[in-house]
Amino acid sequence: MNKLSFTIANVERETGLSKDLLRMWERRYGFPAPERDANGDRVYPAEQVERLRQIKRLIDQGHRPGNLVTAPPEQLAALAVPPESGREAERTMAPFSAFLDELRSHDALAFQQRLQHALARQGLAAFVRDTVAPLVANVGQAWESGRIAVFEEHLFTELTKRVLRQAVGGIAAGNAPPRVLLTTVPGEPHELGLLMVEALFTLEGAQCIPLGVQMPPTEIANAATAHRADIVALSFSSAFPARRIPAQLVQLRAMLPEATAIWVGGSGVANIDGPAGVTLLRSLDEGLVALATWRDSPERI
Amino acid sequence: MNKLSFTIANVERETGLSKDLLRMWERRYGFPAPERDANGDRVYPAEQVERLRQIKRLIDQGHRPGNLVTAPPEQLAALAVPPESGREAERTMAPFSAFLDELRSHDALAFQQRLQHALARQGLAAFVRDTVAPLVANVGQAWESGRIAVFEEHLFTELTKRVLRQAVGGIAAGNAPPRVLLTTVPGEPHELGLLMVEALFTLEGAQCIPLGVQMPPTEIANAATAHRADIVALSFSSAFPARRIPAQLVQLRAMLPEATAIWVGGSGVANIDGPAGVTLLRSLDEGLVALATWRDSPERI
DNA sequence: TCCGATTTGTTGTCCTAGACAATCATGAAC
């Protein structure tokens, strides 16, 4: 376990920063400053990779790269303190701190049981709205401020997905219109949002067709045709680069028949303007409203 | 829906071929031959993207790129016919053709019911070995030879994952040693293999910790320590570039404590030599044998 | 004083073109 080092491809995988960008930062800011191997290829020491990971986190939080990349390590640590730690935050966090504690102590069983318990107590719809959705937001914040590790977040996602899926499986598949095709575009691996929508829509009797994540746009179009979908529902997490979303939607809109609606939700669309022909849903409730509206309107929006 | 075109980033997402490689092929072979927009950026027409997708499929099947990329379109179609279509293949396919037919006709409900039925009839262990595993292989072949579409394969994966997960959820979580951490490395998004292993191991009473897919190696190491895992189990599908596997394993081996075993399975490791300190499992049965051996040997292999 | 428009930085991604290691195939020698 002595002196770990990484190639540029490894760093890309570890941090999610593209090779192009890593080279650009090196050229512009002098950081990262990798060694070179016998072939002249970059070799990144573990500390720099760690610092890059930290920088990435802060950028996702909204900080500007230029300041971050040139900043000395101690300054990075200072920025990493959570943005809002007031009384307000404390109060909204409180009901979920038990969940977070279990995650941090890696007690998968207890966490899952607490979820199941909440589900049994609240019923599926309330469970999704009042437990899962806020919990996702809390975990997201905790991850942004570095309070939980990547693998803890992965475990959270995996366990929550299981409970949700099991709950959805327990109710009869919907067979009333509309037919809703659920997926995400390439680069967006987060599935929890889709599952939450699927749970709520299935409860309403809609037919959901879950296609998993990261479908290339042309395949989404093929699938929509094959399944005669009325609606294509996409989810974007806040980790997805917001400036890319409109282009993706325009492309997809061009590929789909006009009769097929596109509904887009997730924390990634909070501050976005959707192109024409695309319905933005900024909360789960808006999704339910949209579903009711769709069913009410004979001409189909 | 007129004249679709793609940027190089879009083509990368659609086909999985890196930008570097797309430019290299253009330089060397003259294909693809994209237009240029006002900025001089490449603009790929839809036909070329389609042909690239076809080429990618054939390369994954084992063909050499040089011949493929320069080959005229009609020759590509000729190569796309399935490799083995003898009586033998017919016979091994037969029990699964009903599944495939349902996939191709996009009948999610019937497919899922057929799975559930097989599960109820066979029990979980036999279901995994005799239904899911061969089905995955069949679908993989069908996909390679172009007989099913990407989105059909996605639907298959999603539905099968659901049935498996539900079955695993139905049995009590294991609490006997060993503790097995299940995940895949970045670039390997296929989760079905992990779920099959989890089903079998959980049936044996082992403690499985599912971390989902695409964990960066350093995070795998952190997770293994935090969860005091005895074994880190990785899965590689045949879609993962085989030549990259050894390097990944060596890197991970260096990060993990020596007491932690690494077990690697999946169709991607069929023709691979594992580095020292890594156990290759070339079938599900070998996995079960390894588990029994681990439990029998006091000194821990 | 404040709002909107214009200018100035900042940032990521694209471009070309060269190099080379690793892999695979071919043929020669055993």
Added chain:
DNA sequence: GTTCATGATTGTCTAGGACAACAAATCGGA
């Protein structure tokens, strides 16, 4: 046949240049 060397194939790295999209700051006018 089998093994080894040689040569072609193939993917990924390197360097540095260009520029569009976005954010910030400055300026002019009401």
